[in-house]
Amino acid sequence: MSTQPILELKNVHSGYGSIKALKGISLKVMPGEIVAIIGANGAGKSTTLMTICGIVKVEKGEILYQGKVINKVPPEKLPTMGLCQVPEGRRIFPRLTVMENLRLGAFYRDDTNQIMKDIQYSYEMFPILGERKSQKGGTLSGGEQQMLAIARALMTKPKVLLLDEPSLGLAPIIVQQIFDIISQINKEEGVTILLVEQNANLALQAASRGYVVETGEITLEDEAQALLSNSKIREAYLGE
Amino acid sequence: MIQEFKKVWKPYAIGMLWLLGLLWPLLGVHPDGTMTFQTTFIVWRYILAGSFVCLIIYLIKVSGSLKFIADPISRAVGNIKTTSTALPTWVWITAVLIFALIYPQFTGRYGTDVAINVLLYICLGLGLNVVVGLAGMLDLGYIAFYGVGAYTYAILNTTYGLGFWVCLPLSALTACIAGCIVGYPTLRMRGDYLAIVTLGFGEIIRIILNNWMELTNGPNGILGIKSIGIFLPVFENGFTFEHFWMKKLQLFYYFALGLAIVAAICVQRLNFSRVGRAWESIREDETAAELMGVNTFIYKLLAYAMGAIFAGLAGAFFAARMRFVSPESFTFLESAMVLCMVVLGGMGSIPGIILGVAALIALPEIFREFESYRMLIFGATMVIMMLFRPAGLIPAKRVGTRSEEKEG
Numbered sequence A: 001m002s003t004q005p006i007l008e009l010k011n012v013h014s015g016y017g018s019i020k021a022l023k024g025i026s027l028k029v030m031p032g033e034i035v036a037i038i039g040a041n042g043a044g045k046s047t048t049l050m051t052i053c054g055i056v057k058v059e060k061g062e063i064l065y066q067g068k069v070i071n072k073v074p075p076e077k078l079p080t081m082g083l084c085q086v087p088e089g090r091r092i093f094p095r096l097t098v099m100e101n102l103r104l105g106a107f108y109r110d111d112t113n114q115i116m117k118d119i120q121y122s123y124e125m126f127p128i129l130g131e132r133k134s135q136k137g138g139t140l141s142g143g144e145q146q147m148l149a150i151a152r153a154l155m156t157k158p159k160v161l162l163l164d165e166p167s168l169g170l171a172p173i174i175v176q177q178i179f180d181i182i183s184q185i186n187k188e189e190g191v192t193i194l195l196v197e198q199n200a201n202l203a204l205q206a207a208s209r210g211y212v213v214e215t216g217e218i219t220l221e222d223e224a225q226a227l228l229s230n231s232k233i234r235e236a237y238l239g240e
Numbered sequence B: 001m002i003q004e005f006k007k008v009w010k011p012y013a014i015g016m017l018w019l020l021g022l023l024w025p026l027l028g029v030h031p032d033g034t035m036t037f038q039t040t041f042i043v044w045r046y047i048l049a050g051s052f053v054c055l056i057i058y059l060i061k062v063s064g065s066l067k068f069i070a071d072p073i074s075r076a077v078g079n080i081k082t083t084s085t086a087l088p089t090w091v092w093i094t095a096v097l098i099f100a101l102i103y104p105q106f107t108g109r110y111g112t113d114v115a116i117n118v119l120l121y122i123c124l125g126l127g128l129n130v131v132v133g134l135a136g137m138l139d140l141g142y143i144a145f146y147g148v149g150a151y152t153y154a155i156l157n158t159t160y161g162l163g164f165w166v167c168l169p170l171s172a173l174t175a176c177i178a179g180c181i182v183g184y185p186t187l188r189m190r191g192d193y194l195a196i197v198t199l200g201f202g203e204i205i206r207i208i209l210n211n212w213m214e215l216t217n218g219p220n221g222i223l224g225i226k227s228i229g230i231f232l233p234v235f236e237n238g239f240t241f242e243h244f245w246m247k248k249l250q251l252f253y254y255f256a257l258g259l260a261i262v263a264a265i266c267v268q269r270l271n272f273s274r275v276g277r278a279w280e281s282i283r284e285d286e287t288a289a290e291l292m293g294v295n296t297f298i299y300k301l302l303a304y305a306m307g308a309i310f311a312g313l314a315g316a317f318f319a320a321r322m323r324f325v326s327p328e329s330f331t332f333l334e335s336a337m338v339l340c341m342v343v344l345g346g347m348g349s350i351p352g353i354i355l356g357v358a359a360l361i362a363l364p365e366i367f368r369e370f371e372s373y374r375m376l377i378f379g380a381t382m383v384i385m386m387l388f389r390p391a392g393l394i395p396a397k398r399v400g401t402r403s404e405e406k407e408g
């Protein structure tokens, strides 16, 4: 593992007009890692990811990706640089087919042959998507939509994948499946993952390190195992 | 059947009473302040009788007593459907093209005139379809670009004497520029806000046309616009070209047909290109599209500009045919009309739009005798449509049709 973080936030502030959602977030993600951000509803987890992606503008502080400041990079440029997000609530394109959703993941790429190969590869990784390839995205089940959202993001060939609550609204057995896929992407494809979750237990088991966010600030940061055994965390986020 | 009747008689009775309440102010209150009930009751009784018969037939059908008639009919309809979908698309296209090519030979002036109108609106509808159907931006001021195109030709022709063929691309250009100018500030908005702002901008352009006396001659409009000049080969003294003014209606028809075909091909190609894919992703979910690397602002602006270009071309042709333009031709009602055509036919579907335009232009012509009830019939048709075919007459087909997908 190299010593330079692939993604780093330095004292980042952002928000929605007068609402200050982030009040100085600092975090580091090393290449090849899975890092988890946990926190209650409305703590600012999604805002953190949206700020990294440029959808929410940075008001103060710096976001560094591969050592370069990306505060001012427009959101549509980031996938070309290898930074992609699977947003909260999946947000697949409901009236486009599974195939077309995947094509849109490869929107910035023009290597049609390789794109077709990558789509085939997605179908191998998620066989259910292959079966449903001409079906409209909106007609898939929640778990299938989550897989489609992940597969779509992988089509951008990311180096860093931001995942926002992939377990949201899914049955436990599906959640386990999704987390297996996440580990697989990390281990086999070497994709660095920044994972936002309310399901702290699962997230910390998958991750190597974790950050706890409360009302727009990082209140705790540690190895995932240490956080799992931290009594405060167990009380606040693991319901014990 | 009696049971079914018991279920529906209450809402039916309420509906009819409500209709009576609606009809009376329309028919029974006169401008001089007097009120009568006679005509209202007569009209209402006819509607009551008619709808009651329909209701009874419907109830009989629901209770299944009509199976012996309904079954063969539905089977026949099913047969027609399967054969029509079995026919490949190119058969449909050639059939429609051949019909369009020989159509003017069969009808007189009037029929050709209506057909030219249909073709013009097809052009407009296809342009608006790019904005509304593909990119998903509700544009209520679309007709303004039609006006810009028409006025560009009118002004360039009457004051500078420029010919139609020079002005046609210029009209497209000015409409495109107008589209970008309007689009640039408005496209940052989404949904309802965008609709209202485009409505406002459409009105602003119309008001400019109405009030800029020096340039547009205000509400009086511009007269004396030259028709389309064409060069035809003449074989008298050797082989030369001679300049003609297009006067025959049939020539206009073929020109409009050409314009509509070009528009259809352009929209079809755009739809199945990378650009079309970007537009559809924006329509579906703008933020997700942005996260996937689509420059939403540029593509939205492009959709707006493309739509405006088609409107500009149609506008120049309109000015050349009418040889007169005035701001009255470009009111909000026209925008609403084109939007209705697109929605009625099926957003995003080219055959749907053609059918929608034909329905909304041709039907009012057929029902000319009922002139004063036109809007009523129009409204009723829209309501019935939305109930029975909410995705339009011919909804867009969207199952794995993109060219490169066949390999996949």
Ligand SMILES: Nc1ncnc2c1ncn2[C@@H]1O[C@H](COP(=O)(O)OP(=O)(O)O)[C@@H](O)[C@H]1O
Pocket: A016, A019, A021, A039, A040, A041, A042, A043, A044, A045, A046, A047, A048
């Ligand atoms: N679009 C928005 N406009 C205004 N405030 C927002 C918006 N989205 C989120 N917020 C506010 O920002 C704060 C953080 O929200 P969010 O990042 O979505 O939390 P989390 O993802 O941790 O549940 C909350 O107080 C929320 O109300």
Ligand SMILES: [Mg+2]
Pocket: A045, A046, A047, A088, A165
């Ligand atoms: Mg969230």
